[in-house]
Amino acid sequence: MSISLSEIEAAAGRIAGHVLRTPVLEISPGVFLKLEQLQHAGSFKVRGAFNRVLSAPAVPAAGVIAASGGNHGMAVAWVARALGLRAEIFVPTVTSPVKVAWLGALGAHVTQTGAVYAEAAEAASKRAAETGALEVHAFDQREVVAGQGTLGLELLEQTGGVDTVLVAVGGGGLISGVAAAIGASRVVAVEPELIPTLHAALEAGRPVRVSVSGVAADALGASQVGALPFAVLGSSGVRSVLVSDEAIVEGRRALWGEHRVAAEHSGAAAFAALASGVYVPEEGERVAVVVCGSNTDLSTLT
Known part of the structure; x- marks a missing residue:
């Protein structure tokens, strides 16, 4: 691969x-x-986030969803705002308050859960399966x-x-x-x-x-x-x-x-x-x- x-x-x-x-x-x-x-x-991070979203045949009404330590989430939120989409971002508790605040300022719906990124990613994937939102992975x-x-x-x-x-x-x-x-x-x-x-x-x-x-x-x-x-x-x-x-x-x-x-x-x-x-x-x-x-x-x- x-x-x-x-x-x-x-x-x-x-x-x-x-x-x-x-x-x-x-x-x-x-x-x-x-x-x-x-x-x-x-x-x-916006480079990959834009390419993922713009490559999709269509973005569901539920918008886009991502897990992040902060930077990827901010990138996805930026992309969503630029393209008029809803963004839902899951971040772990280790994420800095500065990044959490900026995510909110970008208009994202933020959920802080789990001690580390992997736990936030698991929660985001579960939520994407429920809502049908387009998942934008941080690196994979x-x-x-x-x-x-x-x-x-x-x-x-x-x-x-x-x-x-x-x-x-x-x-x-x-x-x-x-x-x-x-x-x-x-x-x-x-x-x-x-x-x-x-x-x-x-x-x-x-x-x-x-x-x-x-x-x-x-x-x-x-x-x-x-x-x-x-x-x-x-x-x-x-x-x-x-x-x-x-x-x-x-x-x-x-x-x-x-x-x-x-x-x-x-x-x-x-x-x-x-x-x-x-x-x-x-x-x-x-x-x-x-x-x-x-x-x-x-x-x-x-």
């Missing part, structure tokens, strides 16, 4: 005009930040993964090509989409030490459940990598590195303090690998870091 380049190119055409072409910042020679935290709803649907892959195509165009792209991983939708778009050999997975979903799956040879905790748990808090992302990545030779919560916190501070880039902890995770020395580029290597989200309490940046 894989995602084809043609699927990603089709997604790019489908969502054009609905999503932003987010900027790239070259912070030192050959080192780029892809500022996806400036995307609609504050994260890359073809249309969602293909939509996220459009970021990779955009990045290559903007930079003129890079050797390596550092991508934070939760359920694996973004990294599998980017890998399908530009080649897994160019992609490095960055995961919190406390939520090593892809790292553990690569070691085990299959998706396995991990415990969920730490500063990035509200956005990278999938209990295991998705079946589709693992099918794309499992035998691809993709590299995975782990970063500590302390490195993520310091990376987030550095993004703001040195570059005035406001990111949530998950959005700073990939940069943390570079800033902490967990990932050290070779001489002359061109590296891009995806800053994937900005839905955070801005008072905590300093």
